[in-house]
Structure formats: structure tokens, C-alpha cells
Amino acid sequence: MIKSITSLQNPLVKQVIQLLDKSRERRKTGLFVAEGNREIELAQKGGYSMETVMICPEIYGEIPSEMDTENLINISIEVYQKLAYRKTTEGIIAILKTKVHNLETLQLRDNPLILVAEAPEKPGNIGALLRTADAANLDAVIIANPRTDLYNPNIIRSSVGCLFTRQIATGSTEEIISFLKKKNISIFSAALQASKPYHNCDYTNATAIVVGTEADGLSEKWLENSDQNIIIPMRGEIDSMNVSVAAGILIFEAGRQRNFE
Numbered sequence: 656m657i658k659s660i661t662s663l664q665n666p667l668v669k670q671v672i673q674l675l676d677k678s679r680e681r682r683k684t685g686l687f688v689a690e691g692n693r694e695i696e697l698a699q700k701g702g703y704s705m706e707t708v709m710i711c712p713e714i715y716g717e718i719p720s721e722m723d724t725e726n727l728i729n730i731s732i733e734v735y736q737k738l739a740y741r742k743t744t745e746g747i748i749a750i751l752k753t754k755v756h757n758l759e760t761l762q763l764r765d766n767p768l769i770l771v772a773e774a775p776e777k778p779g780n781i782g783a784l785l786r787t788a789d790a791a792n793l794d795a796v797i798i799a800n801p802r803t804d805l806y807n808p809n810i811i812r813s814s815v816g817c818l819f820t821r822q823i824a825t826g827s828t829e830e831i832i833s834f835l836k837k838k839n840i841s842i843f844s845a846a847l848q849a850s851k852p853y854h855n856c857d858y859t860n861a862t863a864i865v866v867g868t869e870a871d872g873l874s875e876k877w878l879e880n881s882d883q884n885i886i887i888p889m890r891g892e893i894d895s896m897n898v899s900v901a902a903g904i905l906i907f908e909a910g911r912q913r914n915f916e
Contacts, residue, residue: 657718657724657727657728657729658727658728658729659728659729659730659731660709660728660729660730660731660734661730661731661733661734662734663733663734663737665734667707667728668730668734668737668738670750671688671709671738671748671750672737672738674686674687674688674750675688675738675808678803678804678806678807681753681804681806682804685752685753686706686750686751686752686753687750687751687753687806687808687811688738688748688749688750688751688808689748689749689751689811689816690738690739690740690741690747690748690749690808690811690812691741691745691747691816692745692747693815693816694811694812694815694816694819695708695747695749695751696816697816697817697819697820698749698751698816698819700819700820701819701820702754703751703752703754703819704751704752705726705749705750705751705752706726706749706750706751706752707726707727707728707749707750708722708726708727708728708747708748708749708750709727709728709729709730709734709735709738709747709748709749709750710727710728710729710730710746710747711729711730711731711732711734711735711746711747712729712746713732713746714732714735714745714746715745715746715747716746730748735748740808740812741812753805753806756805756823756824756825757824757825757826758797758824758826758830758831758834760822760824761795761797761822761824762822763794763795763822763838764794765861766859766860766861767794767795767838767840767861767862768791768793768794768858768861768862768864768906768909768910768913769793769794769795769796769797769835769840769862769863769864770784770787770788770793770795770796770797770863770864770866770902770906771796771797771798771799771831771835771863771864771865771866772784772796772797772798772799772865772866772867772898772902773799773800773828773865773866773867773868773873773874773877774799774800774801774802774867774868775798775801775802775868775898776802776868776870778803778807778809778810778813779809779813780897780898780899781798781803781805781810781813781814782809782810782811782812782813782814782815782817782818783813783814783897783899784796784898784899784902785810785814785817785818785821785823786813786814786815786817786899787899787902787903787906788817788821788906789817789820789821790903791903791906791907791909791910791915792910792915793821793906794822795821795822795823795824796821796822796823796824797823797824797825797826797831797863798823798824798825799825799826799827799828799831800827800828801825805818805823805825806818828874828876828877829876832876832877832880835863836880838861839861840861840862840863841860841861841862841863841882841883842863842865842877842880842881842882842883843856843858843862843863843864843865843881843882843883843884843885843905844865844873844877844878844881844883844884844885845864845865845866845867845872845873845884845885845886845887845901845902845905846867846872846873846877846878846881846884846885846886847872847884847886847894848878848884849884850884850885850886851883851884851885851886852885852886852887852888853885853886853887853904853905853908854908856883856885857912858908858909858912858913859912859913862909864885864902864905864906864909865877865881866898866901866902866905867898868898869895869896869897869898885905887901887904887905
């Protein structure tokens with residue numbers, strides 16, 4: 656018999672709201688919320704463990720026979736609309752367990768291609784970076800000095816589930832530089848100072864492409880430890896572009912040189 660929730664005052668409903676709204680609750684419980692079939696399927700593919708699945712039958716339709724119903728709960732339309740960001744999605748929400756994202760958890764091949772983003776401000780930018788990383792099939796994405804936790808629902812939403820498809824780690828700028836040097840990974844920093852045009856560099860060996868914020872660029876530590884600063888030549892009146900667009904240009908050039916291996 657599948658459980659049902661119809662009240663907005665149900666403790667589980669209140670917990671989901673807390674997980675959606677508060678990073679402190681996500682850190683404390685080690686749980687987060689994903690919405691939509693694609694995101695939940697990618698999370699499962701990425702090895703994430705599901706605690707609870709909530710389905711609105713009026714939207715979702717018939718439950719597939721192969722679906723595990725042990726942790727399945729039916730919710731009313733009223734409850735679903737309270738919890739769902741996208742009211743027209745498939746009628747499914749899941750509570751999942753977070754993963755550890757230390758640098759030590761990364762499993763890299765001998766010749767990795769990595770994207771490092773220092774202190775990206777907006778969840779939407781982080782999501783776009785993850786989508787780009789997935790499209791280029793990068794070995795890993797590392798967030799330096801993160802300003803929000805990875806399981807912010809806006810990151811999950813804007814990454815379209817690509818949060819779950821790449822290896823991701825976080826750490827301080829100092830920790831990441833030390834990690835890259837220890838692994839003999841060359842650092843290419845997107846910066847204006849002492850730069851070469853990005854397409855004149857060789858990314859065929861172990862490479863980390865490092866991007867900073869649109870407002871402030873990269874911190875001095877990266878410039879001091881960079882093997883080569885790189886720049887995207889600008890043809891118009893401005894001297895910067897969206898960080899996810901810039902990262903896409905750089906990593907796809909690196910992928911091209913590697914024949915997208």
C-alpha cells in the first residue's frame with residue numbers, strides 16, 4: 656500500500672521546503688531535493704541514493720511496474736504545487752543523499768582535462784558551467800571558494816541534472832593549486848595580464864583551465880601559480896563575457912586539440 660500525503664502541514668512536506676530553501680538544512684541532514692524525471696534519472700545514474708520519491712498521480716500518471724514502491728509516496732496536486740518549482744513538470748520529486756566533494760574523491764586519468772571556477776557568484780552560472788563541462792565530457796569540475804552549496808536547487812535546475820554526471824570537487828584556491836601541482840596538471844588561467852591568445856596554447860597534456868568571476872576575474876594566487884595566462888581576443892567594445900560562455904570557448908578548444916578523446 657503506497658502512502659499518501661494531502662496536507663501542507665505534513666512533517667515531510669515541511670522538511671522538503673526546508674531542504675529547498677536552506678543550505679544549512681541540506682548540510683545538517685546530508686539530503687537534497689531534485690525535481691523531474693530527467694534530473695532524478697541522472698542522479699540515479701550518478702550513484703546517488705534516494706531516500707524518498709513523491710509522485711503526484713494526477714500529473715505523473717501510472718506508476719511503472721519496475722519502480723521500487725518501498726519509499727514511494729503519493730502527494731496531492733496542492734502539495735505538489737507547493738513543493739515544485741516548475742509546476743508543469745512530470746509530477747515527481749525526490750529526496751536524495753548528498754555526496755562528499757573533496758579533492759581526494761576525484762579519480763583522474765593520467766591526462767585529465769579539468770575546469771576550475773573560482774568563486775562563481777550565481778547558481779545559474781554554476782549550472783551553465785556544469786552543462787558545458789558535460790557537453791565537453793570533462794574529467795572533472797572544481798569549484799574554488801564556493802559561495803553556495805552544490806545542492807542549491809537553482810544549480811540542479813540550471814544544470815539540467817549535469818551536477819550528477821560529472822566528477823565535482825570543492826576547495827580553497829590554495830588547496831586546489833596544491834592539488835593540481837601535486838598531480839602535475841598544467842594551470843591555464845583566463846586573465847588579461849601576460850596572456851597569450853587561447854588558441855595559441857597546447858592543452859594536450861594534463862590541463863586545468865581556470866576561470867574567475869566576471870566582476871573581479873581571478874585572485875592573485877592563480878596568477879602567481881599559472882603556467883600560462885590565456886585570453887579570448889575581444890572584437891567589440893567590451894573586455895569581458897559571461898563566465899560560462901568564456902569557459903565553453905576555452906574547454907572546447909582544448910577538446911578539439913585532444914580530438915574530444
